[in-house]
Amino acid sequence: MQRLAVIFAGDIAAYGVMSNHYHVVFYIDAITANTWSDTEVIPGWQEPFKASNLAQRFIHGASLDPCEESKLKELIELWRK
Structure with a gap:
């Protein structure tokens, strides 16, 4: 806990x-x-849950297209809440 x-x-x-x-x-x-920055939210979320493939690609430095970036921002805001 x-x-x-x-x-x-x-x-x-x-x-x-x-x-x-x-x-x-x-x-x-x-x-x-x-x-918290986006790069702080994602690893925290990944510890108890499996983060999306998109988030994992972002953390590992992959370039994302604008549509993927938009979707990732939505996910991060959901996780932050």
Whole structure:
């Protein structure tokens, strides 16, 4: 849980562990998340989830056409939220 708090710019306010599940109260720090560059958002998202092929190509320095860049910007803003 602590690692996810770092990845998603948040803090764990409280949690409860039951015998078969748990509850977490998570505070999102939107100010911090909004300061991250696109190249910071993508690796954070890739840690717990599989990022798109487009994002992986961007991280590895591939050139993207304008349509791909536009789609990647949409994805990054979704991930940032």
